[in-house]
Amino acid sequence: MLFDFPHDPKKNLLPFDGEVYYYGKVINQQDADNYFKVLMETLEWRNDEAYIFGKHYVTKRKYGWYGSRPYEYKYSNSIKKALPWTKELKELKNLTEKVTSESYNSCLTNLYHDGSEGMAYHSDGEKDLKPNGAIASLTFGAERKFLFKHIESGETVTTFLEHGSLLVMKGTCQTYWKHRLPLTKKVHSPRVNLTFRTIVE
Numbered sequence: 001m002l003f004d005f006p007h008d009p010k011k012n013l014l015p016f017d018g019e020v021y022y023y024g025k026v027i028n029q030q031d032a033d034n035y036f037k038v039l040m041e042t043l044e045w046r047n048d049e050a051y052i053f054g055k056h057y058v059t060k061r062k063y064g065w066y067g068s069r070p071y072e073y074k075y076s077n078s079i080k081k082a083l084p085w086t087k088e089l090k091e092l093k094n095l096t097e098k099v100t101s102e103s104y105n106s107c108l109t110n111l112y113h114d115g116s117e118g119m120a121y122h123s124d125g126e127k128d129l130k131p132n133g134a135i136a137s138l139t140f141g142a143e144r145k146f147l148f149k150h151i152e153s154g155e156t157v158t159t160f161l162e163h164g165s166l167l168v169m170k171g172t173c174q175t176y177w178k179h180r181l182p183l184t185k186k187v188h189s190p191r192v193n194l195t196f197r198t199i200v201e
C-alpha cells in the first residue's frame, strides 16, 4: 500500500461550504486490478429501480448495500437490508479507515458498465446517515469525471477519479453541494465504486 499520496489530501477541493479531499491512487496497480476483478465477481449487483410519476424504471447501473449490521437503505419504494461484509470489502473498509482517520459501518456499491451509465446530481443527506459524516469513495476500473455543484451559486468543481483512488466528502458538503458522475462517450469499460458511510444506530 502507498501512504505517500500522489495528490495532496490536505487540499480542500471545495472553495467554501464543505470539504472534499482527493487522495489519488491509494492502492497500487496490481492490487487495484485484483480488487476490481474480485469485486465484480463476488459482490451482489442488482439493478436500481425507481418509480417516477408512477412509472417503473430499471437502471442499467447496478448497486449493492453492505454493512456491519443489516441496516435498512430506503430507495424509492423499496427497502434493502445491508448484506454482511465480504473479505475484500472488509479489507478496503479497514484501509479507508486508516487512510482517512474516520470509521464507517456501511457501504453503497455501484457498477457502471460503461460511459452510458452514470449518476445524476444528488447529495447524500439521507436522514439515517450521520450528520456531516465523512463519505469515502473508492474507484476501481475506468477513470471517470466527477463534478460538484453548489446548490445556491451553481459554481462547479471537477475532478477525475482514477483506478485505485480515494475521494472523501465531509463537513457540510452534502448540505451545500450536489455531486454527479456524468455520462460520457469516451469510456467503454466498467467502473466499480464503493462509498463507505456511517449509519446512525
Ligand SMILES: O=C(O)CCC(=O)C(=O)O
Binding pocket: 108, 110, 119, 124, 137, 146, 161, 179, 181, 193, 195
Ligand atoms: O460513482 C461515484 O463515484 C459516485 C456514487 C455516488 O455518488 C453515490 O453512490 O452516492
Ligand SMILES: [Fe+2]
Binding pocket: 122, 123, 124, 179
Ligand atoms: Fe453520492
